[in-house]
Amino acid sequence: MQNSIQKVEKFTNFVWTDIWQPDRASLNRIAEEHNLDVFQIKDSLEAGHLPKFEKQDTYNFLILRAFTSTIEQGATTINELSNKIAFFYNKDKLISIHRKPFDFLNNLHKEFTKAEDLLLYLIHKMVETYQPPLNELDKKIEDFEKTIFLKDYSKVSLEDLYFLKTQTRITKKLLQLFQSVVNQIEVSEDSKTALQDIKDRLLSLILNYDEVLENANNLLNTYHSVNAQKSNDVMKLLTIFSAFFLPLTFVVGIYGMNFENMPELKWQNGYFLTLGTMVVISGIIYLWFKRKRII
Template identity: 35%
Template sequence: MVKNLTADTNCNWEWIDLVNPDKTDFEEISQKYNLHPAVVYDSLQPDHLPKYEQIEDVAFAIVRVFDKEIGQDGDTVQDLTNKIAVFYSREFLITVHRDEYPFLEEIKKTLIETNHCKSPYHLFIQLVKEVLQSFEQPALKLATDLDYYESKVFLRNNPNKSLTTGIYWLKRKAEVSRRVLNLSKIVLDNLNREQKHDPYIQDVYDMYLRLLTMYEEVDNGANNLLNIYIGLASHRTNEIVRVLTIFSVFFMPLTFIVGIYGMNFKYMPELQMRGGYPVTMLAMLLITIGIYIWFRKKEWL
């Protein structure tokens, strides 16, 4: 579907919005605005990462917006984000995307219909700002989830597989989102190069740095929490092994004695002794006490 969002306004330039366009629609637009075939091809690839290119007087950029419908197990760039391709020059701005985004309509109402948008350049800055804002709420949710998992790690007595899985997915989402933001920096750098010290682009830069810091904190926190959890699980395992080892040390000499006197040889003098049984039991008791005293001295108990 092709929409001209500036058709009924006083703008002296055009904003063409293509929603899930077919081949015919895109061919007409590319011929009308003289778009290069290479960037047209890139704009149709759903998995393309953020980029920025300048071809003659037309700039081409790809940005990725956070997908609100993402499932619990999504952990790739393609799962977490959707692509928006943008072509712009002094005379036009073209947006290409597969899904409807409410913020595009909001931009039209607040900037285009009120004639507050000066040029395609400033419209693109606002578009990038809205794209970055789509990462804000997911970052806050990941931070909240991190606090939840942190309390579970330090308060649970037993390791839990679902807890480890949850921390892993949280870490992956923070990692992928941070990667997308890092790749998006090239778009901001090129916008800044066009008009240095523009207050609009500086505002977007501030938002970008804030979001990047939030995702880095979540990513580092999840990584540290995962390491702590694995360490605590290993410590619990070591405690169990230590207790079992102590029990085995206590019973090893006793089992040895029982094994000797349990052999069915005919000539075993101790078996004929009147006090053989109580002496053996006393010896086993003394060995047990000796092992206990030795463990206490070594501070193993």
């Protein structure tokens, strides 16, 4: 494991401490220095912890998860799709703790007057990480639909559809947890607009993911329907062949018996009469199928 990297940035009215690749020793030191709860420190170290919000007497504790995977990787669990950032904050300080590096934590292009302003900015950046996978999932569904309906459905694998549906479903649940936690955050009056903007963005993403999930379910059902239809077509073709050859096989079977008393065997034109009978039978079957619109 890499050593903990700590960055301290002083703003006009507060101090931001960012800790990357935290270890127990450095977090214990931070906890003692800022009087942080030991159980919340444990939550900060837990890789798979879900979003949560806790309000303490002197600070607030927040865990959120940003999307950090790619659709092509075939990830299907929360840990594979996302990584968390833990925040301890009050009006004087903001402490962020994370294992994975995030570009938006290193590239701040504006000055912040309050800790909650920086916090809301970082939350907004975390929310935005869910937009690229949404675009990619939507494009994949469109490509799959074109392949199934306009090209060769066999080029689409059931495994690909499974990953598509699972990734969409898990990401939507992550956003719903994200939304539930954000709804608990309390900010000052002049920051409520920024917080509401985050809530609106989350709602929009959830609705879009819900639509993509519905499309993924419909696509999976369509795939099964097309697959079943192809199987039905094969069975129909085999049934048609059987309907033609069954009576012909019956005729051949009769005249293939080795009985001595079979008058037709001595007919001079028996062979041609039998072939003619077979042709007539086939014609009758064909006309019946045509009339019933089976072929």
